Amino acid sequence: xxxxxxxxxxxxxxxxxxxxxxxxxxxxxxxxxxxxxxxxxxxxxxxxxxxxxxxxxxxxxxxxxxxxxxxxxxxxxxxxxxxxxxxxxxxxxxxxxxxxxxxxxxxxxxxxxxxxxxxxxxxxxxxxxxxxxxx
Ligand code: CMP
Numbered sequence: 200x201x202x203x204x205x206x207x208x209x210x211x212x213x214x215x216x217x218x219x220x221x222x223x224x225x226x227x228x229x230x231x232x233x234x235x236x237x238x239x240x241x242x243x244x245x246x247x248x249x250x251x252x253x254x255x256x257x258x259x260x261x262x263x264x265x266x267x268x269x270x271x272x273x274x275x276x277x278x279x280x281x282x283x284x285x286x287x288x289x290x291x292x293x294x295x296x297x298x299x300x301x302x303x304x305x306x307x308x309x310x311x312x313x314x315x316x317x318x319x320x321x322x323x324x325x326x327x328x329x330x331x332x333x334x
Contacts, residue, residue, distance in 0.1 A: 204234065205281040205318045206328040207289075208249070211269035212312040214238075219272050222302055222315060225288055226276055235275040235332050241267050248330050249316075258311070265311065273331045275324075282324060285317045 209222055227233065241249070246263045253259045276285060290301025294313050297304035307314045318324040 201280050202277065203279075203281045203321055204275055204277045204324055204328070205285045205321075206324045206331075207274050207276060207285060207318075208266075208316040209272040209274075210266055210312070210314060210316060211271060212307070213314040214270050214272060216306065216314075218306055218314065223274070225302065226285065229278075229284065229288060231276040231278040231281060231284065233274060234277050235273075235328075237273050237331060238270055239273065239331075240270055243267055245330055249327055261311065275328055275332060282318060282321060286319065289315050289317045 207226070209219055213219065213222060223233065223236075243263060246266045247254070249266070250259065250262055253262065278284065288302060290297030290303035292303075292313060293310045294303040294307035295310075297307070299305060302315055303313050318327050
């Protein structure tokens with residue numbers, strides 16, 4: 200048994216396109232449990248903390264600007280191998296490499312607006328989810 204939790208954020212483009220229900224439905228249909236869910240506007244501080252590992256990279260500032268430009272949905276999902284399973288449902292970071300059938304493969308075209316963020320490890324989940332959820 201390898202039951203674990205992971206963190207997902209539906210970015211402003213996903214919310215604007217009306218994809219919140221579709222995205223959550225894909226995770227639920229796979230068998231993942233939705234443990235936490237919030238709709239909010241990220242502060243600059245929250246966005247910088249979420250993407251701290253990318254600080255200094257050329258895309259950092261535009262990324263922070265973008266994810267603070269409109270409402271996002273953050274959630275915690277739980278299930279067997281949740282980190283890896285969720286990333287496979289989400290698809291490759293660059294939507295041009297993401298396979299059809301994945302969220303980014305079906306709904307996004309550019310890396311700057313790739314619909315969704317998902318933790319890449321249990322450690323990232325712990326750090327990222329703690330920005331938005333108390334436990
Ligand atoms: P995400 O999974 O949220 O993690 C970091 C984000 O930075 C990534 O998705 C992209 O939306 C964004 N990004 C923008 N440009 C790049 C780039 N050149 N390489 C990687 N990520 C990028």
